Structure formats: C-alpha cells, structure tokens
Amino acid sequence: MHGNVQHLNPPGLHKNPAYTQAVVVSGNATTIYVGGQNAVDASGNIVGKGDIRVQTEKALKNLETALAAGGAGLQHVVKWNVYILHGQSAQAGFEAFQKVWGQRPNPPVISGIFVPALAHPDFLVEIDAVAVVPQK
Template identity: 35%
Template sequence: MEITRLQPAGLVRSPAFSHVAVVPPGATTIYVGGQDGVDETGALVSGDVAEQSVRAMENARVALEAAGATLADVVQWSVLLVADADLNAAYGAIAPLLAGPGAPPLVIAARVAGLGVPGALIEVSAIAAVLRD
C-alpha cells in the first residue's frame, strides 16, 4: 500500500506540486487547521513573510507530529498569503518543507485580503495520510 501522487499527461508538470493523490483504504487521515507564523503564546514571530512562513510550517510540523504524522505524510497543502506579501520570499523559505518524498504533494494557494491574526502574512493548513503497517 502506498499513497500515489500523479502528474497526468495533458496537465502542466511542476516539480512543486502534483495534481492528483490517491490514498488507499485503511490509511489514517489527519487534518491540520490553519497555522500562522506565531509562537506558542500566539505572538507573531516578526513582520517578515519568510520568517512567518518558516514558523507557520514549523507549527504545522508540530501539529502533524502530535497526530503521529510528519511533513512527508502530507498529501495536500493549502497556503494563504496576504495579497501584498512577497510570494517569492514566502515560497523560497518553505519550498523545501512542502516537498515530500517522490512526487510532490498537492498544493492550493490563494492571495487573500487578510487573515484572522492581525499582521499575519501567511497561513498554511494540511491534509496528511498515514499508512498502517
């Protein structure tokens, strides 16, 4: 049993994302809610989008590990960036963390007017799947 990530012919090929993921029956699905670039007290780590991006991914990692998963188990990432945030800086900071083993995960990205945490520039959420032994 394995999770299959596909980049079908006829769709753009990207090293950054796949288009389809197939999770076999019996896998445990884990949903991670939106994680911002905040510390354990809820304070923003900085006003820099790259630093917030790295911390948001670190928060997602902590959440995944609490549920018995890792970043490599993520099937799909959702990334929300405030409209005027530097996309290249954000993705440059987290691209190595988004990639999983083999084919990359699915990625949803959107620019938004604002996020729930004042001053937050990025929010990430994830869907992961862990195969049973």
C-alpha cells in the same frame, strides 16, 4: 489490506517539482487534518512581523508539530492550502516553503490563495494541511 498513497502527474498536465497534480489515497490509512497555522510561537507571540519568509517557515514548523502529534510528518502531507495576504510576495513564501520541504520526493498538491486579511493584521500567511499515513 494496507494503505496506499499514489502521487499522479498525468500526461497533459504540467509537471512541477514543487507540487503534485493529484493524490489518490486507498486502503487502510490514518488521515490528519491540520487547521490553519500562522507564525505564532507557543506563548502566542507573532514571529517575523513584516517578513513572509520567516512567517512561512514558522507556520510550517507549527504544522510539523501538529502533524507529529497525530503520528505524521511533512512527508505524509497530501494537500496544502496556503493563504497569502494580498500584496505579499508569493515567490518569497514559496522559497521559504521549498527550504522547509527540501528535496523530499512526491510533493503534495497545493493551492495558493491571496486573501484580503487574516485573523490578525500582522499575519502575512496561513497554511493548513491534510496528511495521510498508510497503515503498515
């Protein structure tokens, strides 16, 4: 049996090109869970202090690196959790997300959560993900 990932936007729920309402994974597949990523470079330096767009792009690049280590790419992500520091513009972060995601089909399900603080006071956003790679 081969793995299958099905993106669902059922009638009665809003259809948005930025996210899918539900994702069903069945069969043989590899699942990769990526912990929260921030705008930190390989040396531990914070990138884009004060700029949520830059920080979102870096967090997504870090996610992409972690996914690649597990044999996945952005196209395999089925679930994002985006933690946004209270007071920041969700729209600015979303625009950065769309820039990185591009025109790929089947966007993942997504939850955006405003939080009072993140692990470091200069962090404006943190993103974690779940990816599924169907077995061929």
